Amino acid sequence: xxxxxxxxRTLLKGGATLLAAAATMSADQLLGYAKAWAQxxxxxxxAGAKINLLRWKRxxxxxxxxxxxxxxxxxKANNVTINVSNESYDDIQPKASVAANTGQGLDMVWGLYxxxxxxxxxxxxVSDVADYLAKKCGGWTDSGKTYGMYNGKWIxxxxxxxxxxxxxxxxxxxxxxxxxxxxxxxxxxxxxxxLNKNGTPAGxxxxxxxxxxxxxxxxxxxxxxGNLIDKDNKVVINSPETAKSLEYxxxxxxxxxxxxxxxxDASNNKAFLAGQLYLTVNGISVYVTAKKENQQIADDMNxxxxxxxxxxxxxxxxxxxxxxxxxxxxxxxxCKAFTAFMMEPEQFNPWVEAAQGYLSPxxxxxxxxxxxxxxPKNTPYRDVAATAMSPAGVGQMGENAAAAIADFVVVDMFxxxxxxxxxxxxxxxxxxxxxxxIFRS
Amino acid sequence: MTTIQMxxxxxxxxxxxQRLRTSRNFIALWFMLPAAxxxxxxxxxxxxxxxxxxxxxxxxxxxxxxxxxxxxEWLWGDSIxxxxxFNTILYTTVASAIxxxxxxxxxxxxxxxxPFKAIIRAAVLVPFIVPTVLxxxxxxxxxxxxxxxxxxxxxxxxxxxxxxxxxxDDNWARASVIFANIWRGVPFVAITLLAGLQTVSPSLYEAxxxxxxxxxxxxxxxxxxxxxxxxxxxMTFSVLFTFTDFQLIWALTRGGPVNATHLxxxxxxxxxxxxxxxxxxxxxxxxxxxFLLAAIAISWFGMQRRKWQQGTDND
Numbered sequence: 001x002x003x004x005x006x007x008x009r010t011l012l013k014g015g016a017t018l019l020a021a022a023a024t025m026s027a028d029q030l031l032g033y034a035k036a037w038a039q040x041x042x043x044x045x046x047a048g049a050k051i052n053l054l055r056w057k058r059x060x061x062x063x064x065x066x067x068x069x070x071x072x073x074x075x076k077a078n079n080v081t082i083n084v085s086n087e088s089y090d091d092i093q094p095k096a097s098v099a100a101n102t103g104q105g106l107d108m109v110w111g112l113y114x115x116x117x118x119x120x121x122x123x124x125x126v127s128d129v130a131d132y133l134a135k136k137c138g139g140w141t142d143s144g145k146t147y148g149m150y151n152g153k154w155i156x157x158x159x160x161x162x163x164x165x166x167x168x169x170x171x172x173x174x175x176x177x178x179x180x181x182x183x184x185x186x187x188x189x190x191x192x193x194x195l196n197k198n199g200t201p202a203g204x205x206x207x208x209x210x211x212x213x214x215x216x217x218x219x220x221x222x223x224x225x226g227n228l229i230d231k232d233n234k235v236v237i238n239s240p241e242t243a244k245s246l247e248y249x250x251x252x253x254x255x256x257x258x259x260x261x262x263x264x265d266a267s268n269n270k271a272f273l274a275g276q277l278y279l280t281v282n283g284i285s286v287y288v289t290a291k292k293e294n295q296q297i298a299d300d301m302n303x304x305x306x307x308x309x310x311x312x313x314x315x316x317x318x319x320x321x322x323x324x325x326x327x328x329x330x331x332x333x334x335c336k337a338f339t340a341f342m343m344e345p346e347q348f349n350p351w352v353e354a355a356q357g358y359l360s361p362x363x364x365x366x367x368x369x370x371x372x373x374x375x376p377k378n379t380p381y382r383d384v385a386a387t388a389m390s391p392a393g394v395g396q397m398g399e400n401a402a403a404a405i406a407d408f409v410v411v412d413m414f415x416x417x418x419x420x421x422x423x424x425x426x427x428x429x430x431x432x433x434x435x436x437x438i439f440r441s
Numbered sequence: 442m443t444t445i446q447m448x449x450x451x452x453x454x455x456x457x458x459q460r461l462r463t464s465r466n467f468i469a470l471w472f473m474l475p476a477a478x479x480x481x482x483x484x485x486x487x488x489x490x491x492x493x494x495x496x497x498x499x500x501x502x503x504x505x506x507x508x509x510x511x512x513x514e515w516l517w518g519d520s521i522x523x524x525x526x527f528n529t530i531l532y533t534t535v536a537s538a539i540x541x542x543x544x545x546x547x548x549x550x551x552x553x554x555x556p557f558k559a560i561i562r563a564a565v566l567v568p569f570i571v572p573t574v575l576x577x578x579x580x581x582x583x584x585x586x587x588x589x590x591x592x593x594x595x596x597x598x599x600x601x602x603x604x605x606x607x608x609x610d611d612n613w614a615r616a617s618v619i620f621a622n623i624w625r626g627v628p629f630v631a632i633t634l635l636a637g638l639q640t641v642s643p644s645l646y647e648a649x650x651x652x653x654x655x656x657x658x659x660x661x662x663x664x665x666x667x668x669x670x671x672x673x674x675x676m677t678f679s680v681l682f683t684f685t686d687f688q689l690i691w692a693l694t695r696g697g698p699v700n701a702t703h704l705x706x707x708x709x710x711x712x713x714x715x716x717x718x719x720x721x722x723x724x725x726x727x728x729x730x731x732f733l734l735a736a737i738a739i740s741w742f743g744m745q746r747r748k749w750q751q752g753t754d755n756d
Contacts (some may be wrong), residue, residue: 094714097501101719118717119502208695208711259586261698262608271587399500399717407716412521415699421611430520437515438718 030069033346034077042132043337049080051334054095055110056321057086059162059285059358066354070347071338080334089265090210093118093406099326107329108338112210114147114391114402116156116324123155124325124332129340130154137345137363143388144362146397147320156322157339160352160359163318163384164215166304167272167286168279169297172200181304185223188307189251195278196255202279203256203271205263206415211319212265213411214391216281216306218317221245221410222393223309228410228435229395235439237413238432243424246417253418261419273297281306283319284357284381303380305387316387318360360384400439409434495724501717512724521700522725525708529732531615532704533683536622540679541672543623544630549660551631552638562635569628577692580621584608584693608694611701618702621689626682630675637671638664670744677740684733705729 038045053071058064064086071082087095092111099106100119109115116123130148134140140148140158147158166181173181176194192202205212221227224245230236253260257277259267271277272286273294280286290298308314325335341347345365352359353371357378361367362385372382392401404410413431416422422430461467495512499505516522551562568576583590584607592604607617645663654662687706690696696703696711703711705725713722 207697259609
């Protein structure tokens with residue numbers, strides 16, 4: 001082997017040179033590095049460990065390739081097996097739930113939102129991994145802590161988030177009178193109205209789309225001062241602030257492209273890429289696909305954060321991607337070592353680059369990755385962690401908040417009012433009734 | 442059974458054990474045990490567990506405590522639950538009725554002599570063979586708010602001016618999912634009824650024709666009465682399948698728009714598995730049992746009656 005083999009000493013010496021080299025590491029080099037890492041790591045994988053890992057099915061192909069490269073290097077360096085299975089967004093949670101309930105089948109799950117909070121008692125305490133990474137990578141953002149910690153312990157490692165931000169067509173927005181993207185609620189409503197008048201409508205999912213509907217509707221609620229629960233986890237959804245947010249969203253909905261009440265997570269991507277939709281809230285996947293398949297749309301589109309709330313503060317809900325280790329695994333050390341390994345700069349930086357903006361970091365150092373600024377259209381997705389709240393809002397994240405978002409309590413409230421099924425009062429009290437039951441214990 | 446037989450015998454004969462040993466019924470009991478164990482393990486036990494769970498506040502990952510009827514009381518006052526009950530009944534009634542009508546018509550057509558009979562009969566089964574999720578995805582595109590082929594064609598023909606909001610409007614959405622279910626379910630009804638039709642002896646028709654019966658009279662007084670047992674069976678299954686439908690709705694609408702197409706099965710899944718509240722999900726699933734029992738009971742008692750079996754007025 002002519003490639004340089006990294007041993008423990010070069011690793012310790014490493015630092016910056018290593019980081020630069022990492023991006024272009026060949027498989028052999030990565031393996032050498034992984035071996036050195038394994039020697040230095042505080043977690044010693046169990047001999048012959050076999051891990052079943054379930055993850056969400058990739059949206060960006062290069063991201064998956066980069067991830068599998070990391071898995072491969074870890075397997076070879078530690079002589080363990082990691083079986084990775086992929087499931088679509090919506091199937092992750094049921095599968096993880098079944099594993100949690102039966103106590104077998106899976107060792108680790110890389111899931112969405114607040115997955116570990118659905119069954120906190122089944123998650124291994126990974127505080128040591130979190131502390132290790134914090135020391136190494138510039139510390140966790142506040143939102144990272146809310147996404148990972150439960151009662152002072154880390155029950156999952158928030159690997160990254162995918163930002164739910166505005167994707168819009170620049171020319172259409174300019175034609176609607178907004179040269180610069182509006183930063184306040186009023187300007188945003190005006191833009192959506194203008195777009196509709198010009199026949200270049202906006203549209204955001206209002207169906208049971210776990211990603212695309214929940215994210216922007218929680219934002220709409222919070223930006224008007226409304227909350228599902230207060231800081232003591234008491235249900236406070238039935239409030240004048242919520243009523244205002246309902247009216248606001250109705251104003252937007254009336255100017256949306258028809259059919260948004262039936263949209264699932266894929267609908268807005270399709271419509272945007274077909275040139276029928278001119279503004280929506282989504283991850284960066286639309287842009288990534290456009291760059292590959294429709295350069296014209298890619299050139300004419302941009303991203304922006306959702307407008308600040310009535311109090312001038314920015315609060316958004318993004319799709320967190322936490323990884324958890326079940327407490328019934330036979331190989332906790334291997335699982336921990338792998339979690340730490342994949343989030344080391346040498347792995348994580350190339351991975352973030354491969355994901356092209358789909359993975360926004362919760363660890364502060366990764367915001368410095370040059371890919372966030374190389375293309376200015378990526379930059380809004382860099383700051384996702386800074387504006388991210390958990391589905392609990394100002395409350396304490398826990399299984400109840402996770403249950404509420406999975407049962408679409410907030411989405412149904414907005415959709416009920418916007419489609420004219422219920423009036424403001426009934427929509428709020430139905431949501432209140434449902435939420436009170438979920439939060440009763 | 443064994444005990445009854447033994448009581449009838451005199452006590453002067455061989456000992457109880459000897460009689461038991463030679464009793465065919467006693468041996469039969471042992472032969473039935475494996476099957477019974479199988480049924481209990483895989484059918485009765487899960488069912489019992491589901492019903493039990495509905496009386497607890499179990500969540501995923503931890504066993505619940507007994508809460509009595511609390512889940513049911515909550516559902517009683519839950520508008521989404523009642524909406525799902527309404528949707529389920531509407532879905533089942535409309536879809537089953539149309540499936541029966543279309544299926545019977547199709548069966549009568551297929552029963553005639555025509556060229557390529559075997560191929561046509563096989564082709565009719567296609568919707569039934571295609572995996573539900575695949576056909577659901579096809580329908581999802583057909584009903585898409587932006588890319589629907591139906592909307593597109595009608596616009597090109599100048600019939601309408603904007604896309605039909607197939608899955609975004611309550612009534613359109615209900616009609617759309619019912620149509621998809623009918624498309625999928627008709628072959629089952631048609632082929633089964635066709636099998637029934639072929640058991641009707643042609644001599645009956647010949648005799649009726651000689652007597653001057655019209656086509657309608659032949660259907661009403663020969664075909665229909667002889668087909669009733671099959672109809673009872675086929676419709677029981679059809680109703681059961683439709684009532685418990687899940688995949689089609691889940692792939693097409695997820696119960697949307699705003700729960701307008703949520704069936705009890707999909708709501709149970711959303712609350713029980715996705716939201717993690719197993720107790721409540723189990724309660725919704727358990728609430729389906731009375732409806733299913735009623736559907737089974739109707740056809741069961743119906744089939745016991747001679748009127749249904751032979752189509753005469755003689756009970």
